[in-house]
Amino acid sequence: MFEWKPFSDKQIRVLSWWLPRSPHHKLDGIICDGSIRSGKTVCMGFSYVLWAMHSFDGCNFAIAGKTVGSVRRNVTSDLTSMLTGAGFKVRELVSRGCIDVTRGAVTNRFYLFGGKDESSAALIQGVTLAGVLFDEAALMPKSFVEQAAARCSVKGAKLWFNCNPEGPTHWFKREWIDKAAEKRMLRLHFTMEDNLSLSPSTRERYERMYTGVFYDRFILGRWSAADGLIYDMFDRSRHVLHSLPALDERAPVYISCDYGTLNPCVFLMWKRTVSGRWICVKEYYYSGRESGIQKTDEEYAGDLGQFIGGEAVRSVIVDPSAASFIECLRRHGLPVMTAKNDVMSGIGLVSSLLKEERIGFMDCCERTVGEFGMYIWDKKAADRGEDAPLKQNDHAMDAVRYFANTVLAPGRKVGTSIIGRVI
Numbered sequence: 201m202f203e204w205k206p207f208s209d210k211q212i213r214v215l216s217w218w219l220p221r222s223p224h225h226k227l228d229g230i231i232c233d234g235s236i237r238s239g240k241t242v243c244m245g246f247s248y249v250l251w252a253m254h255s256f257d258g259c260n261f262a263i264a265g266k267t268v269g270s271v272r273r274n275v276t277s278d279l280t281s282m283l284t285g286a287g288f289k290v291r292e293l294v295s296r297g298c299i300d301v302t303r304g305a306v307t308n309r310f311y312l313f314g315g316k317d318e319s320s321a322a323l324i325q326g327v328t329l330a331g332v333l334f335d336e337a338a339l340m341p342k343s344f345v346e347q348a349a350a351r352c353s354v355k356g357a358k359l360w361f362n363c364n365p366e367g368p369t370h371w372f373k374r375e376w377i378d379k380a381a382e383k384r385m386l387r388l389h390f391t392m393e394d395n396l397s398l399s400p401s402t403r404e405r406y407e408r409m410y411t412g413v414f415y416d417r418f419i420l421g422r423w424s425a426a427d428g429l430i431y432d433m434f435d436r437s438r439h440v441l442h443s444l445p446a447l448d449e450r451a452p453v454y455i456s457c458d459y460g461t462l463n464p465c466v467f468l469m470w471k472r473t474v475s476g477r478w479i480c481v482k483e484y485y486y487s488g489r490e491s492g493i494q495k496t497d498e499e500y501a502g503d504l505g506q507f508i509g510g511e512a513v514r515s516v517i518v519d520p521s522a523a524s525f526i527e528c529l530r531r532h533g534l535p536v537m538t539a540k541n542d543v544m545s546g547i548g549l550v551s552s553l554l555k556e557e558r559i560g561f562m563d564c565c566e567r568t569v570g571e572f573g574m575y576i577w578d579k580k581a582a583d584r585g586e587d588a589p590l591k592q593n594d595h596a597m598d599a600v601r602y603f604a605n606t607v608l609a610p611g612r613k614v615g616t617s618i619i620g621r622v623i
């Protein structure tokens with residue numbers, strides 16, 4: 201059973217804005233944006249169903265997330281328990297993708313949609329809704345949100361949005377947050393202080409996890425631009441080592457690889473120290489373009505064999521798009537793993553690993569160390585409201601990210617959002 205803790209003032213505003221005695225009850229909706237774990241979803245989900253049950257009977261509503269799976273994980277599993285605890289009857293009709301909520305003679309139906317699920321866009325076209333709750337709205341395609349909002353044709357319908365911030369030119373910021381008054385929306389900005397159930401130690405743990413633009417967005421709740429150097433926390437005095445620390449001989453050895461024929465091909469070898477830090481102990485960097493000679497997959501496989509030397513390598517983690525090279529390495533009997541390639545969650549993770557000094561680089565890894573000073577956000581992508589690194593001086597950076605994302609990613613959220621729970 202869900203156990204409520206005291207509500208913060210902001211949560212009380214979310215719970216009560218639609219009540220007739222509230223000055224905001226005539227507005228067309230509510231937007232709660234801000235920090236992760238700040239208590240947005242939990243009070244919005246509950247308030248949404250209370251409002252629906254108070255204002256309508258026999259109507260259809262939607263609860264939308266990035267995918268139907270994330271709606272279940274982030275919204276409806278706790279919500280069902282809250283509603284049951286508050287005396288509602290809740291019946292999930294799994295095959296129809298909806299939940300019926302009943303109290304006394306009143307029943308309403310809540311359809312679950314995923315903004316990124318192909319089928320949802322088509323399904324939502326056919327229904328008439330009295331309300332939509334968009335959980336993590338900024339992670340959904342704009343077209344889906346517009347289509348779902350356009351289905352709200354029942355009189356008195358309202359839209360409910362919550363999300364973590366993205367870049368300042370993201371479509372949700374421009375279309376909904378900046379135009380909240382024009383669109384007759386109540387906008388509330390949340391920070392972790394608005395969640396009274398978070399212990400100081402949990403809050404500190406989240407604060408330690410993020411750095412740079414991710415700290416601004418997920419901890420401070422700001423719509424900050426991903427601008428300039430991506431790894432601005434990289435510091436030669438902290439991250440570049442001149443002598444190898446004592447290694448944990450029982451720890452596995454990994455190679456991570458970014459493959460290219462005309463573009464550079466990079467191999468990085470990773471070993472763990474007795475204190476648990478992962479060190480990139482050596483690099484291989486070959487550029488077909490710089491040298492004027494392209495190598496074949498077989499030649500690269502030979503170079504990789506030499507690079508490995510006599511080491512017992514647990515896995516060679518390779519860029520998933522390098523299908524022919526992966527095949528070639530398998531033919532040579534190498535233990536290949538395809539890399540997890542989510543760019544934003546990978547960059548967020550590498551940033552935290554650098555901040556916490558959980559990864560380091562031997563000074564012989566010159567190209568990799570050099571790229572840390574050149575790897576920047578793509579300004580043109582930012583102007584379009586997207587986050588992306590500039591595709592330049594990024595090959596060793598991709599190999600670092602593949603290692604971190606594939607071997608070191610814990611079950612945690614990064615942006616988008618982010619590592620694990622969503623990210």
Ligand SMILES: Nc1ncnc2c1ncn2[C@@H]1O[C@H](COP(=O)(O)OP(=O)(O)OP(=O)(O)O)[C@@H](O)[C@H]1O
Nearest residue numbers: 203204205206207235236237238239240241242397
């Ligand atoms: N009043 C409360 N009583 C009990 N638990 C609460 C309360 N408010 C928040 N929580 C708990 O705090 C955690 C974070 O809340 P919630 O998921 O609503 O935050 P969020 O702002 O939606 O976070 P994110 O941006 O990461 O999705 C959840 O485990 C939630 O159950």
Ligand SMILES: [Mg+2]
Nearest residue numbers: 240241242274
């Ligand atoms: Mg949430």
